Amino acid sequence: MDKDVTQVWQDCLEIIKDNLAHEHLYQTWFEPIKPVTLEGNVLTLQVPSHFFYEYLEEHYLELLIKTLRREIGPNACLQYTILVDTSIKDNPFSTLVPSTSGKITKDNKPQNAPLDISISNHNGFPNPFTIPGIQKITIPSNLNENYSFENFVEGECNRLVRSAGYAIAKNPGRTSFNPLFIYSAVGLGKTHIANAIGLETKKNFPNCTVLYISAEQFMQQFTDAVANKDVNQFLLFYQMVDVLIIDDIQFFIGKKGTEDIFFNVFNSLHGQRKQIIVTSDRSPAELNLTDRVVSRLKWGLNAELSVPDVETRKAIIKQMIKQDGVEMTEDVIEYLAYNVNTNLRDLRGTLISLIAQSSFNHKDITLELTSHIIDSIVKSVKQEMTIEYIQRVVCDYFHVDVNKILTSSRKGDIAQARQIAMYFSRKLTKHSLSTIGTKCGNKDHSTVLHACKQVDNHYSADRKYKTYIDEIEQKLSKV
Numbered sequence: 001m002d003k004d005v006t007q008v009w010q011d012c013l014e015i016i017k018d019n020l021a022h023e024h025l026y027q028t029w030f031e032p033i034k035p036v037t038l039e040g041n042v043l044t045l046q047v048p049s050h051f052f053y054e055y056l057e058e059h060y061l062e063l064l065i066k067t068l069r070r071e072i073g074p075n076a077c078l079q080y081t082i083l084v085d086t087s088i089k090d091n092p093f094s095t096l097v098p099s100t101s102g103k104i105t106k107d108n109k110p111q112n113a114p115l116d117i118s119i120s121n122h123n124g125f126p127n128p129f130t131i132p133g134i135q136k137i138t139i140p141s142n143l144n145e146n147y148s149f150e151n152f153v154e155g156e157c158n159r160l161v162r163s164a165g166y167a168i169a170k171n172p173g174r175t176s177f178n179p180l181f182i183y184s185a186v187g188l189g190k191t192h193i194a195n196a197i198g199l200e201t202k203k204n205f206p207n208c209t210v211l212y213i214s215a216e217q218f219m220q221q222f223t224d225a226v227a228n229k230d231v232n233q234f235l236l237f238y239q240m241v242d243v244l245i246i247d248d249i250q251f252f253i254g255k256k257g258t259e260d261i262f263f264n265v266f267n268s269l270h271g272q273r274k275q276i277i278v279t280s281d282r283s284p285a286e287l288n289l290t291d292r293v294v295s296r297l298k299w300g301l302n303a304e305l306s307v308p309d310v311e312t313r314k315a316i317i318k319q320m321i322k323q324d325g326v327e328m329t330e331d332v333i334e335y336l337a338y339n340v341n342t343n344l345r346d347l348r349g350t351l352i353s354l355i356a357q358s359s360f361n362h363k364d365i366t367l368e369l370t371s372h373i374i375d376s377i378v379k380s381v382k383q384e385m386t387i388e389y390i391q392r393v394v395c396d397y398f399h400v401d402v403n404k405i406l407t408s409s410r411k412g413d414i415a416q417a418r419q420i421a422m423y424f425s426r427k428l429t430k431h432s433l434s435t436i437g438t439k440c441g442n443k444d445h446s447t448v449l450h451a452c453k454q455v456d457n458h459y460s461a462d463r464k465y466k467t468y469i470d471e472i473e474q475k476l477s478k479v
């Protein structure tokens with residue numbers, strides 16, 4: 001008796017699943033397939049795209065042949081239909097990916113109708129499927145040429161990321177640094193180094209498809225794809241990338257749909273040993289994404305960029321002004337390096353203002369001008385609200401040594417400053433109670449909660465205490 005098509009395909013899937021190295025390969029390449037008909041020994045499967053079809057033929061043809069012969073018999077035959085979305089012409093990637101759909105769409109087919117485009121002959125599985133005129137698609141890499149390795153000064157702060165980056169560029173997808181996860185506070189060079197790795201890879205392998213994209217742009221593309229019912233085209237686009245660089249992945253926090261699609265893209269690229277590079281403003285452990293995404297981000301190398309020391313800052317200033325074609329005296333460089341110590345974005349901003357001021361007013365870049373600019377610019381540079389910053393402000397206020405609140409000392413003024421730092425960290429940052437606790441004297445989350453309650457209680461009961469809190473809050477709000 002003939003088995004029904006769903007059952008036959010289900011049995012095939014069991015065999016296929018057993019023969020694949022990873023569950024995610026099954027999910028990526030086999031779950032989306034829909035069995036359509038089984039007529040005699042001809043099984044028809046519907047696949048979501050042309051690319052999908054090609055990928056199956058290239059990587060899984062043998063497995064499919066073996067499986068089908070086992071389930072259907074030695075004369076088993078496979079036929080594909082491809083779901084064609086005719087709305088593809090105004091898809092968001094049409095500038096990036098020339099649409100191939102026009103070549104396989106028949107005019108009289110309704111939108112989204114499955115389109116039968118291939119029938120194999122009856123002697124096994126030759127590739128019957130050729131669509132004339134499909135060009136090799138070129139994806140612009142979106143890399144910033146200025147952010148090269150040549151322009152990236154080496155220091156203790158970036159040594160690990162830099163050498164991992166060089167290794168990746170020599171052998172993308174084939175090192176153990178896959179994914180490479182780069183994290184740091186703002187302005188410490190994540191975007192620069194991520195671009196540098198992409199540029200270096202292109203230099204070594206001109207045919208390699210590298211794509212740099214901010215997490216925000218990725219989300220925008222995905223949202224547009226959903227709106228245009230083009231998710232399949234979106235996935236197809238990412239299938240063509242060999243080195244994918246996603247900048248500022250913390251942007252995905254709270255964006256479940258985008259995170260899911262990223263998970264999908266990650267799995268299929270990683271499964272094909274393609275390189276993934278991700279940057280973030282915090283470590284994977286602190287990244288509030290789903291466990292399955294976080295665990296994958298930890299698969300390769302996680303490396304932090306730290307604040308460069310003063311010697312590295314000097315070297316970076318020299319590198320920056322060389323690019324700008326400007327000269328500065330050694331004492332100006334030194335002054336800048338010592339005084340702009342927050343991050344390199346502030347340093348870059350200060351240099352630009354300095355150069356602009358000197359050329360508008362036809363003044364030389366003197367120490368005086370530099371100090372004037374630093375006063376007017378750096379002091380107003382927006383300080384990021386971090387736990388460390390709050391601790392500094394609170395300790396300054398009470399004249400307590402900031403290192404003391406990092407210990408477990410319970411001395412009155414120290415304990416009080418620590419509690420208030422915890423209170424403001426909870427109020428003004430997005431850190432979890434346990435992170436705040438860890439950073440404030442290695443306490444646990446319940447201690448932080450207790451501290452916040454104490455501050456609230458004192459605030460309403462004690463007028464002097466209320467003044468402390470209000471004044472500190474005012475200082476913090478000035479940043």
Ligand code: ADP
Pocket residue numbers: 147151152153154158184185186187188189190191192193316319344345348
């Ligand atoms: P992030 O992405 O971490 O916020 P960026 O990559 O935008 O930081 O870096 C901020 C600025 O500092 C950029 O102008 C960048 O070129 C420069 N920069 C960062 N690190 C270095 C370095 N090691 N050498 C030279 N310039 C650097």
Ligand code: MG
Pocket residue numbers: 190191192247248
């Ligand atoms: Mg950046």
